[in-house]
Amino acid sequence: MQQPKADWSQLPKELLHQISERLDSPLYLLRFRSVCSWWRSSSTPLFPLHKASSYFLSKCTIFLIMPPPHHPIQTPILVQIGQDRRGRLLLSNPLSCSPSFPIYCSRVLDLYNLPVIDLGNVFVLHRSPPAHRPCHRYSIVMTKVAAAITVSCQGKQEVSILLMVHQSQNKLTYFRFSEGCWTITPEEFPPYDDVCVFNGRPCAVHFAGRTVAVGSGPDLDLVAKPVLGKNRKFLVESEGSLLLVHKRRIFTYQVFRLDEKERSWVEVKSLGDRVLFLGDLCTFSASASDLRVDRGNCVVFEDSNMKGGVGVFPLDVGQASPLSDHPDYSRLFDYNRLF
Template identity: 40%
Template sequence: MKLPRFALDLFTLPALDLGREFLLTNTRHTRDSLYIEKLVFLPLTHRKDRFALLTIHVSGKLALFRSGEDGWTVIPDMPTPYDDVCVFKGNLYGADSNGRTVRVRPDDGGLTLAAEPVFGGDKKFLVESEGALLLVDMYLSYYSCTQGLFHEDFDEEDVAGMGWERTVKFDVFRLDEEGKKWVELTDLGERVLFLGDDCAFSASAKDLNLGRGNCVAFRDDGLGFNRVLNGMGVFRLDDGKISPLSECAGFSELFCPPPDWVGLQ
């Protein structure tokens, strides 16, 4: 049976370029040394065959790959494990679990301090938004699921410790490039930040036909034991409230079916 064919007319259907996602696969260069996770791509010249890749090694260190080389270079610097990497203004960046952020030189893997640490949360994300680099600090809390969820024949000792991590809040910071520090933001205006397993990006609420911005859409399997729609939630900066995606006007339509960037299996 032939499947129906269709075409999208971009002259009548607007399209937004939100970002690009890259993911490592298990090859001879990555096996047993790198997570199969997010990496960022940086072209080094106007020629397409010259580039650099940056990702996070299993040790928590940054790992750099340059076109023309046979393998990855693991950068030894690591006060604490790195959480995220990104490309900003044509440069490679990495942020560790304390928010300390470095700029990585693609030619030799040297590091330059871009911002001092921001302590507090449990996981850091780097996001570019309207020409600024933002650090999003996610706070997690552990929830036990041993009460009232199992058959009476279950032994409580067998399920002790079972539970999940649930997101409880976010802090957002903007990079002060000259001062080499993160400055906390309390308002994103009409921007919406999207945090996924393999990429993070921002968009205009108006362009997405959402009611309002100033929020963070994110993946969270812990929004209730029965899992909310697509395992995602929305955090509002104005009131600090987290809501399931299904309760936020406009968001449900954006993520049904769920896109690849949220990393659902």
């Protein structure tokens, strides 16, 4: 006797919600929500907003979207996807600080049938507009933050700590959700340049290279001692290692890797297949083979002084040039191919 087929669209809403909470990648959650309207309505929000005092924390994900097999250009596209308060998906250039634009119904982005690589998450803090002023008339402040994620005994992922650089004082500020208030650290060495999460802990780098992490108490834990001069520094997590990118002068960069045992930075002469991307609100890495570019060992950076606003710095060459001089890298940001 033939067994009746299970109707997956009729699974209990409570069960679907519990399953969606345990998906550790936004890509998996996106595809989970794409099964049908019932699964979508029963799941957790794709990119949830978290309330933190008078701020809202938004989570975005960086995707590398592969083109369909029949497309004449086989270079993937690099995008950052988030969600606004109205629930609309927002697609943007991860290196750009300009506002994202919504993907409306007339512009369909089908991530279900396209090969996609998840390159990581970005957390941005938005100041909440006053109740008496319309959102579109209020200048929303966006700040990069490092967010520590914990998993509850029920398997739900929750934000526990936020760490950011205070915009007016350049001091470190953190927010513990268990305490419900912001704390400005009594650190004596401002200003700080960048924040990131490494080994599950929010970290920050001082412009001289001194790197600290938020501990369980009020004091900051030393991660690495200072290195080099007082120029702009970036933190990038890459293949399980923490990298520091030092901007020596205009369009010139050095890369260092953290020696956790010695708590020091060791210069890296070659990134091998890796490519580092530096933006004011986002830093991340990817492999040249996944990007399908001609060469790795490069730093791709946003800088308004560079022609076109984005440059490419090959470490072995030691000289930067505009993105337009690198067609394979330029195609990563050709968003017209998405629709």
